[in-house]
Amino acid sequence: MKGTKLTPQREAVYEVIRERADHPTASDIFEAARKRLPGISYATVYNSLRYLKEAGLVHEISFGDSASRYDGVMERHDHAICNQCGKLVDLDMPEAAKLMPAAAQKSRFRPQSVHFTLRGVCPDCCGPQ
Ligand SMILES: [Zn+2]
Ligand SMILES: [Zn+2]
Structure with a gap:
């Protein structure tokens, strides 16, 4: 990571997200971070997540009222989610990006992603x- 100095707590939270491909929730991250840094609090994990998100190091994926999931893959990619167990996997659908001009036209939004x-x-x- 270039130019960004993370506190040990933020570092632990970031590593947990980077090492897992399952898009953990904040409580999954808390459980895993606690094994690296015993004594880390849920509030610290939560604040670290917010910091990492604002720093552009992780993505937050929210699905309506279910718990947000965190993703350390910053390249554009798509997802498949299981309605039964909540498993969230990465996939790449470059075709999806091609729909952007049409979607922008219909919504009259200035598209970003x-x-x-x-x-x-x-x-x-x-x-x-
Ligand atoms: Zn499933
Ligand atoms: Zn992902």
């Missing part, structure tokens, strides 16, 4: 076929 989210049932929840 487009993300595709597939909702469904993951292979683990589908069970053996």
Whole structure:
């Protein structure tokens, strides 16, 4: 990481997010950060998440009223989410970005990004076929 000096708490939170590909929630991150830095509080984890988000190091993904998930992959990418277990996986749908001009025209928004989210049932929840 260039030019950014993180406190040990922020560093621990950032590492947890970077090391996991499962887009953890704040409480998942708290559990994992506590193993690295015993004594870290939930409030500290929460404040670190806010800091990392504002610093552009992590993405917050929110889905309506369910808990926000955190993503350390900053390149444009898309997601699939399981309606049963909440598993959230990365996928790349470059075609989604191509819809941006049409979406911008319909909404009359000045576009910045487009993300595709597939909702469904993951292979683990589908069970053996
Ligand atoms: Zn599932
Ligand atoms: Zn992701």
